[in-house]
Amino acid sequence: MFWKLIFGQLFVVSRKNFAHRTYPYISNSKNRRRKRKPKVKLLEATSPIKTINSSNVYDFSYNIFPVWNNKQYGQFFRKRSKTFKYIGLKTFLTLKKATYIFETRLESLSKILQNLTLNDSSTTKIAENKSPNKLRKLSESENHAKKVNKSIKVKHQKSSQETQTESPLKKRRYKFKKLKSKPEDSKKKVLEFPSKCTAEEAKIGEENGELLRGFLRVNPKNPDDSYVSNINSSLPDYRITSLADRNGALDGDEVLLKMKPETEKEDGKKAAVVVYILKKLHPCIAVGTLKLKNQGTYAEFVPRDKRIPVMRIPEVSWPVIYKTNPTACANILFLAKLVEWSKPYVAIGVIIDTIGMTGDLRVETQSILKEFCLDVSPFSAEMLEHLPKSKEISVEEVALREDVRKECVFTIDPLTARDLDDAVSVKELPNGHYEIGVHISDASYYLTEGTSLDEFVSSKATTIYLVDQVYHMLPLDLCLHCSLLPGEDKLAFSVFWEMNEEGEIFDSRFTRTVINSCAQLAYEHAQQMIDDPNKVFKDEKLPRILNGFTAKDLSKTVNILQKIAVNLREARMKNGSLRIDQVKLLFSLNPGTGEPEDFIVYENKEAHRLIEEFMLLANISVAKQISETYPDIAFLRCHEPPKNTMLLETQACLETCGIHIDISSSGSINSGIRKYITDDYQGICRGIVLNHIFAKPMTRARYFCSGTMEDFSHYALSVPIYTHFTSPIRRYADIMVHRLLAASLGYSHKPNWDMDFVTKIAANCNAQKLNAKRAGEASSDLYLAHYIENHQPYVQDCVVVEVRERSFDAIVLQTGSVVRIHLNTCQGKPSWILNSIPLPTPMSEKQGFKKVYKLTILYPKTKTYPEETKIIVEMFTIVKVELKRIPNSNKLEASLLRPIPSIIFKSLKN
Structure with a gap:
């Protein structure tokens, strides 16, 4: 049982057999502003007690008194920039003409009140053999106080008519909505875990x-x-x-x-x-805060991640700073480890690290790394001994490789990129075809297998990209040594295809090469060449071009690649490839404070898709090569189909909005999404929603050992086999693939691997890739929350993706963030009318599909708004919200803004 003070009402809400009831809490608004003690009216309920196994019946009264000076249990909470004192309680009970007072904590009070039941007539019953034993008689002074308070006691009204007549709320203009009653068979809180099997x-x-x-x-x-x-x-x-x-x-x-x-x-x-x-695959660690409990006998650790239970932290595990001054540590983040979880609501943990104050960007970034178990510790001196002693490429090594240093080879990457994994080239052949080359840095050549450096890199598995920093998988010196920087001889692993302009492939080959990039183009430069193939570039508009080539040479090569890439992509889409776009933000930071000053949405233009297309083709080609040579230990990547039930549910929800998408294949989903995306504002919003809801049923792609699976297919790409080959500087999976490819071409011996070893490496790569991805998303959320906090008021358009019973979810169009909007956060205190929309799919009820709702929001007339305002909220509805950062967190809260009627809007313009 718990209590809440909300908008002038005292709500009693029970977790057990109580029906939800609302009791009036009357206060003087002027007194509240002056922080005076408000007038309070109390509730008394009287009813006979029916005892079990006994015919005796007793009268009793049950009273609840707010306690305003309760420092021990008082808590503060913030509501609309105002701070209120959370109510502590003393409970009085009269049995057999004797009055008792509960001397228990709020937690115990909740357990005692489980035996009380409010029926439909609002009478109260208590079983005598379950009566609380922690009672004592009131002292004379307390009895006197009770008699004094009797003058302000409200008698329980059996008749609803009498209640309406005498209720002081009648004269007030506020209207309060009663909470729904819980069903009688509501689930009880289980205090023990079920027995486990051996x-x-x-x-x-x-x-x-x-x-x-x-x-x-x-x-x-x-x-x-x-x-x-x-x-x-x-x-x-x-x-x-x-x-x-x-x-x-x-x-x-x-x-x-x-x-x-x-x-x-x-x-x-x-x-x-x-x-x-x-x-037990979960690391059992969490980031959170500490609170003292049970009169300071133990502290309670509250994780930020709600999926991890609240933990009791024994005093022996308290950090020194917490022992010294627990109150001052209320906003300090700690790292805790779950050590025992023997009962559902009793978990034991220990504090393993003190991170720092909430809200500090550096502290929050460290908490993200620790929460996702990402190792960013520096490389030891012993590991660094395995780095190449010289940056020069030996003559002997050059002789063993194909020399393409005289070809027009160049890179296309983000403007600020430092890890240049890949380069491209085009060579015209006498038969009118082209030899397209994709050249990938040969990082595996410098990373010797089995060394301490290799083992450490294997455990890290991936480079971590956060907003403010990049944590490289390889030592920084090795990253720079392998990076395909212009004007430097570099070792590469290359894939060549003979193809025509339509993208038809006639031949392919793999070889180790030595290259020398002539330019480091950014996507912006390549995009300008695509937009205007005949454009004459001035030297200052492009990066330096080396090896005797010109801007015209690069522009010609880029446009040949673009024509082929477009045809390759069209063929891939016809083959059933699926593309789901997600919003990615790029922040610009203040160099002094590190605070975000601005952000832009990452745009995926033709130049990005050009490089993406040839990288996909290289990955597919290499996957075929290594799986044919080593069918049992090939390091591959698959993407399993989504859950059919989730797709059916998504399809049924969309049909209620008049959108019909065939879900029989990845290709049909892709074409269905593209059909409903148009260039107008509504079409863009529709595309954002469709991409979001179809991303939910999708499974995560994962690495695996070829000998452990029969189906290698990749659902989203609609290809029978796939792997990662093109980013060995930032992914250990690509290092594994490079070693297999080198062995398949006779450059090295067959790796001494078995299926268990490859499976273990694949599992770690999957876990670390997921953790790094989540850390990157959390970092983006952190900086976005700080940006919004620093730019208040922050009002944005949102598009609704789902309507729930008491809230609805919407996507912020500018940021891609998903926010939940509740009734009590709506501007102007509107009323909600919820209607359930029947799903068209006949099997929807048996399949357990979620209900689809349409929400009507009604705003009353006010002095500012002379007319009532009505909004219909359903999927694809566009609403305007105000976003704020939730205190001491990196999450956002949204409040729905009342639409401005046209009559007011015109007057404002005039």
């Missing part, structure tokens, strides 16, 4: 089909809501409906499930319980 029982249960294997996915906004994928993609996932049924498993852990009875289905999804944890 390892032997788990093995037998999985073999006979009673137990199912899968990976746990926990809802980041609701830890009671978890899922495990169904092996049959045509069926809904298994749902775990409580924290207790997770049985101590964390997000990402590999678990065994036991199905619950069919009667316990949740929203059409089979309910299950975790009975065994096969692999």
Whole structure:
């Protein structure tokens, strides 16, 4: 049971068998502004007590008094830039003409009140054999105080008519909405984990089909809501409906499930319980803050990630700074490790690091790295001993490679890029065809397998890109040595294709080369050449061009590549390739403070797609080569099809808005999305929503060992085989592929690898790539939150993606952020009318599809707005919101702004 003070009302909300009730809290607004004690009216409920196994019936009264000077349990919360004192409680109970007072903490009070039930007549009952034992009689002074307070006590009204007559709220202009009553069969809070099976029982249960294997996915906004994928993609996932049924498993852990009875289905999804944890894949660490609990006997660690349980931290684990002054550490971020989780709501942890104050950009960045377990420690002196002693390429090595230093080879990368992995070239052949070359830095040549440096790089697996900094996978000296900088001889691994302008491939080959790039073009330079092939560039408009080539040579080469790339892309799309675009922000930072000053949305233009097309072709070609040579240990990358049930649900939701998309294949989804994207404002918004909702059902692409799987296909690219070859400076997966390719061409011996070794490397690359991606997104969210905080008021257009029962989600068009808008954050206190829209799919109810809602928001007349305003909110509706940063977090909150009627807008313009 908990209490909230919201807009002049005291809400009593029970987690158990209580119905939701609203009790009036009357206060004088002037007194509240002057911080005086407001007048309070109290509730008394009287009813007979029915005892179990007894015929005795007793009268009693149950009163609840706010306590305004409760320093021990008082808490503060912020509402609309005002700070209020959270109400502490003393509870009085009269039994058999004797009055008692609860001497318990709020947590205990909640447990005691579980035995009270409000029925439809608002009467109160308590079972005598369950009466609380922590009661004492009131002292004379407390009895006197109770009699004094009796004058302001409100008697319980049985008749709704009498209540309306006597209610002091009638004269007030505010209208308050009662909360929905909870159903009688609402779930109770389970205080114990269900029993787990032994390892032997788990093995037998999985073999006979009673137990199912899968990976746990926990809802980041609701830890009671978890899922495990169904092996049959045509069926809904298994749902775990409580924290207790997770049985101590964390997000990402590999678990065994036991199905619950069919009667316990949740929203059409089979309910299950975790009975065994096969692999604890979650690192069990979290970033959060500390709060003192139980009169200082222990501290409570509250993780920022809601998927991780709140932990009790024993005093022996408190940092020195916290022991000295706990109050001053309220806004300090700590790193904690979960060490024991024996009960659903009792987890034990230890503090392993003190990070720093919330809100500080450097501290927040460090917390991101620690939260995602990313190792950014420097390379040791022993590791650096394995770097090449000389930057010069030996004559012997040049003789072993194909020399293309005289060809027009150049790079196209972002303007500020330092890791130049790839270069391109075009050579006209006598038969009218072209020899297209993709040249990738031969980083594997310098990274000797099996050394301490190689093992450390293998564990890091990827370069980490944050807003303010880049943490390289390789030592910086080696990155620069391998980077294909212009005017320097570099070792490369090259793929050549003979093809015509239409993109038809007649031949391909792989070879080690030595190259010398003639220019380092940015995407902006290449785009200018594509936009105007005949443009004459001045020297100062382009970077320096070397090796005797001119801007005209580069422009000609870029446009040949562009024509071929367009044809390759068209062929790929016809073959069923799917492209889902996501918004990416680029920030400009203040050099002194590091604060974000501005940002732009990363644009994917033709120059980007040109390079992307040839990199995809190189990856596909190399994947075929290494899988044919080493069918058991090829290091490949696959993308499994999305869950069919999720696609059907998405399709059904879109059909309610008149959008019909064929979901039978990746190609049909792609063409369906493109059909509804137009150049006008509505079309752009529609495209943003479609890209967002179709990204949700998609699975993550992953690395794997070819000997462990039969299906190598990549769903989004619609190709039978794929790998990563083109970025060895920033991905260890590409290093593995380079070693296999070198061995397949006879440049080195066959790697002494088995399937277990390749699978282990692939698993680590998958985990580190995901963590680095999430860290990059968190870093972007951090800087965006700071930017918005520094540029208030920040008002933007949003497009609605989903309407819920008490809120709706929308995408901020300028930033791509998804925000949730609640009723109590709407400007002008409107009323909401919610209507459920029937889904057109007949099987939607059996499949457990979520409901689709249409929301009507009504704004009342005011002095400023002489007319009522109505908004219909559904998918694709465009609304205007004000964004703010949530204090002590990197998340955003949004409040819906009232539309300005045309009559007012015209008067403002005049």
